[in-house]
Amino acid sequence: MLMEEPVGLIISGFANILGIESASFELIIVLLGAALLGLSFHNEKHHYSSYFAASGWFLLGLFFYLQSHHYVEISDPVLIFMTAAALPGGIALGYWEIKVKEDAIESLHWFRGCVTWSVIPYFLVYSIPFLNIAFVDFTASSTEWMLEFAGLGSYEVGAMRVDIVGQPDMAVSEWNGNRWFLTEPLGESGFYVPFNHADGTPVAVSFILACSALQSMIIFVGAIGALSSVSLKRRMRGLLIALPTIHVLNVFRNAGIVWLADTYHNWSLFGIDIFDFSHSYAAKFMSLFAMFLLAISLFDLLPELHRNIIRIMSPIMDGIDQLRKKSS
Secondary structure (H helix, E strand, O other): OOOOHHHHHHHHHHHHOOOOOOOHHHHHHHHHHHHHHHHHHHHEEEOHHHHHHHHHHHHHHHHHHHHHHHHHHHHHHHHHHHHHOHHHHHHHHHHHHOOOHHHHHHHHHHHHHHHHHHHHHHHHHEEEEHHHHHHHHHHHHHHHHHHHHOOOOOEEEEOOOEOOOOOOEEEEEOOOOOOOOOOOEEEEEEEEEEEEEEEOOOOEEEEOOOHHHHHHHHHHHHHHHHOOOOOOHHHHHHHHHHHHHHHHHHHHHHHHHHHHHOOOOOEEEOOEEHHHHHHHHHHHHHHOOOHHHHHHHHHOOHHHHHHHHHHHHHHHHHHHEEEEEHOO
């Protein structure tokens, strides 16, 4: 039996005291953290700006850390590492905010805005069922079109369904919840659509919001939008390059996963089936590499973006240099 994670137990205890679901309490944590960062970003000269930011970094780090148990359950090593590192990373950023050097203030200010305007739009989409459903449906339909265009089979998108905590999943047409604001905590699948062959035979793949690459798009929206010293025209050009590119690459990714899972469903490697291998390993690696290449391509148009990223990474690079010197 696995030992229960202590930080998650503490947060669950607070949620129980307040009489709300843990998922709802976690949503409050992330939105409060984003609000504090946004307050700091838009009021950078306020005396308490750095303290607002430090609190915001801690809360955001805590929220993403709390998601690590889910990725442990589904054995996603990349996201286990990223979410588990979020809490110490948030604490480190909060410390840096208080002790920041003058030459890093501009980059930290950008990073506050980057994260604020990445987190808030994502959770608005997540919390507004109409938008959530629209993104899921558009992603599934785009993948179906790509598969049929490439001649990889004939598929159809199933009826939209919803997974609500404490209830059996149901068709959205039967769901009586609020369509404009989410008032019930979603289960692991949230709003999702099953994927079928054209004859109605189910494919062992369903589409959820995480399949839309919304997280990747929003990162670029925040990173480019927070460049307040850059003209609106250049920022819009950057977004027009980044967002369609991410969507097209994601459609190829999704189509590849569906085709592999449907064609090689009996394949396994060290107990890892084809879906987990393609989704949690191969596609993750390729997605991160594509994001890296896309960022490099944007540096020519937006050198300010490159400068800010380098400054934000400087403490990590300094730490690596110190470790190298000690070991040599």
